Amino acid sequence: MSKKELKDKKRVSEDDSNVDTKKHKSDKKEHKVKKDKKEKKDKKEKKEKKEKKEKKEKKKEKESNKDSKIEKEEVKEEKENEEENVVIGGYQQSKDLANVPQSDIDSFYKENEVSVEDSQKYNLRPLLSFSHLSLKPEIQSEISKFPKPTPIQSVSWPYLLSGRDVIGVAETGSGKTFAFGVPAIDQLVSNGDAKRKSVKVLVISPTRELASQTYDNLIILTNKVGLECCCVYGGVPKQEQRNQLRNSQVVVATPGRLLDLINEQSVDLSQVQYLVLDEADRMLEKGFEEDIKNIINQTNSRDRQTLMFTATWPKEVRELASTFMRDPVKVSIGNRDELSANKRITQIVEVIEPRQKDRKLLELLRKYQSGAKKDDKVLIFALYKKEASRVENNLKYNGYDVAAIHGDLSQQQRTSALNDFKAGKSNLLLATDVAARGLDIPNVKTVINLTFPLTVEDYVHRIGRTGRAGQTGTAHTLFTDNEKHLAGALVNVLNGANQPVPEELKKFGTHTKRKEHGAYGAFFKDVDMSKKPKKVTFD
Numbered sequence: 001m002s003k004k005e006l007k008d009k010k011r012v013s014e015d016d017s018n019v020d021t022k023k024h025k026s027d028k029k030e031h032k033v034k035k036d037k038k039e040k041k042d043k044k045e046k047k048e049k050k051e052k053k054e055k056k057e058k059k060k061e062k063e064s065n066k067d068s069k070i071e072k073e074e075v076k077e078e079k080e081n082e083e084e085n086v087v088i089g090g091y092q093q094s095k096d097l098a099n100v101p102q103s104d105i106d107s108f109y110k111e112n113e114v115s116v117e118d119s120q121k122y123n124l125r126p127l128l129s130f131s132h133l134s135l136k137p138e139i140q141s142e143i144s145k146f147p148k149p150t151p152i153q154s155v156s157w158p159y160l161l162s163g164r165d166v167i168g169v170a171e172t173g174s175g176k177t178f179a180f181g182v183p184a185i186d187q188l189v190s191n192g193d194a195k196r197k198s199v200k201v202l203v204i205s206p207t208r209e210l211a212s213q214t215y216d217n218l219i220i221l222t223n224k225v226g227l228e229c230c231c232v233y234g235g236v237p238k239q240e241q242r243n244q245l246r247n248s249q250v251v252v253a254t255p256g257r258l259l260d261l262i263n264e265q266s267v268d269l270s271q272v273q274y275l276v277l278d279e280a281d282r283m284l285e286k287g288f289e290e291d292i293k294n295i296i297n298q299t300n301s302r303d304r305q306t307l308m309f310t311a312t313w314p315k316e317v318r319e320l321a322s323t324f325m326r327d328p329v330k331v332s333i334g335n336r337d338e339l340s341a342n343k344r345i346t347q348i349v350e351v352i353e354p355r356q357k358d359r360k361l362l363e364l365l366r367k368y369q370s371g372a373k374k375d376d377k378v379l380i381f382a383l384y385k386k387e388a389s390r391v392e393n394n395l396k397y398n399g400y401d402v403a404a405i406h407g408d409l410s411q412q413q414r415t416s417a418l419n420d421f422k423a424g425k426s427n428l429l430l431a432t433d434v435a436a437r438g439l440d441i442p443n444v445k446t447v448i449n450l451t452f453p454l455t456v457e458d459y460v461h462r463i464g465r466t467g468r469a470g471q472t473g474t475a476h477t478l479f480t481d482n483e484k485h486l487a488g489a490l491v492n493v494l495n496g497a498n499q500p501v502p503e504e505l506k507k508f509g510t511h512t513k514r515k516e517h518g519a520y521g522a523f524f525k526d527v528d529m530s531k532k533p534k535k536v537t538f539d
């Protein structure tokens with residue numbers, strides 16, 4: 001081998017070795033990069049996993065801890081991020097509802113004068129059809145007998161199913177019973193432990209008749225899903241109620257009898273998840289306030305969803321209501337911040353002398369119940385049972401077949417009078433304010449207020465016995481000097497419903513005083529005003 005060849009070989013070999021070294025170096029480097037990358041990736045995955053786990057735990061904790069406002073805010077933010085896939089608590093917005101154009105939602109709000117006050121701004125869309133909600137099939141089939149949800153149902157159901165406390169204010173006869181009843185029972189079934197025999201849903205009603213009617217509505221639903229429902233009110237024996245309470249998950253009750261049964265330890269309310277005050281403003285008035293507090297204290301506030309439904313929501317009760325509720329959503333239909341009546345009711349107000357009442361009543365009955373109208377149902381309101389008894393006798397004397405509901409009658413007489421009137425066996429019913437709220441009597445064409453009630457809220461409820469579920473009706477009111485302190489508030493209600501205001505009524509001025517009645521001044525002197533509504537008028 002020549003020197004040159006040797007040199008070349010050496011160089012090649014050096015080159016090779018250089019290449020090897022370089023290759024080795026580069027392999028090493030590559031390996032290191034790969035290793036680093038893998039480590040980085042592992043680290044990242046680990047971190048992501050940890051974050052995901054933490055987030056999941058946090059979310060779970062947040063959802064279970066309804067007390068914290070900040071955490072609720074965060075749940076709400078997450079809800080917004082999930083955009084169309086709105087899932088909160090037991091509520092999942094359907095795809096169909098998510099696809100409804102916003103303009104349709106806006107028109108719905110506008111047409112129905114919907115207002116939703118929610119400090120947490122959940123902004124849940126109203127259900128425009130029953131198909132926008134997936135309830136238990138048995139419940140869905142029951143309510144699908146109606147063409148679509150009423151506005152209070154449309155707006156309140158998503159909030160109720162998402163677990164929020166709700167104040168629902170909507171006109172008389174607008175389907176509030178199912179507004180609170182359907183989500184209560186549907187959720188009870190979803191929760192899985194519904195079969196356990198303890199009271200889970202408690203509805204409190206101001207009168208025996210209303211409690212009984214609400215029970216009739218709810219038992220249709222509970223029967224379908226295999227739950228037990230019972231009704232507890234005074235004036236009837238207790239033993240059967242005691243037995244039923246032991247087996248019922250859903251209870252409708254009047255406050256007096258319920259407290260009785262609580263005191264003798266026949267009922268345990270510690271498992272109540274869903275508490276409804278129906279006719280909530282009435283339940284929070286002086287006569288009921290203490291009873292309601294005592295009942296609510298028996299429930300466990302942490303696990304309780306609290307609902308208040310009514311057609312009238314006076315400012316006086318709002319503060320007390322808030323002490324029983326947790327950051328409620330207030331849903332109102334039809335501009336209800338001002339006291340307002342159902343606009344499908346024609347309201348006629350006549351100012352007369354008190355002594356003209358009896359003659360005037362006979363005249364009105366001839367007007368509203370003769371000729372083609374002879375079978376029309378007419379409901380007459382008196383103020384107190386003494387007046388009711390006297391008028392009942394007077395009508396009978398004049399040949400009218402009148403049924404009556406007032407506190408001087410036994411519960412059996414009250415029930416049968418109401419049932420006959422509901423069924424159309426009698427078409428004239430005389431009642432005190434015991435029948436003013438909530439009673440859903442088919443086809444009442446006319447309400448006559450023989451004596452004006454103690455408050456204008458009661459007036460709105462009384463006349464609401466007609467014009468229900470989309471129908472029309474007439475309310476004819478006799479107004480005297482004795483009620484002049486309520487004239488201003490009545491004028492506002494008439495104006496609010498575009499009804500004529502008689503000049504004689506305007507003459508009384510616009511001053512409004514609450515809870516007094518000139519015609520019964522002497523009677524009032526003997527009575528403790530704070531207790532009277534409960535003792536005299538209601539259950």
Ligand SMILES: Nc1ncnc2c1ncn2[C@@H]1O[C@H](COP(=O)(O)OP(=O)(O)OP(=O)(O)O)[C@@H](O)[C@H]1O
Pocket residue numbers: 146147148149150153170171172173174175176177178310311437438439440464468469
């Ligand atoms: N979605 C619906 N569509 C049509 N009618 C309905 C619907 N839901 C309930 N109703 C009917 O409307 C009527 C009035 O309902 P409900 O008694 O619940 O009224 P309300 O709002 O509670 O009245 P009130 O303020 O006088 O207590 C009932 O006969 C009920 O069956």
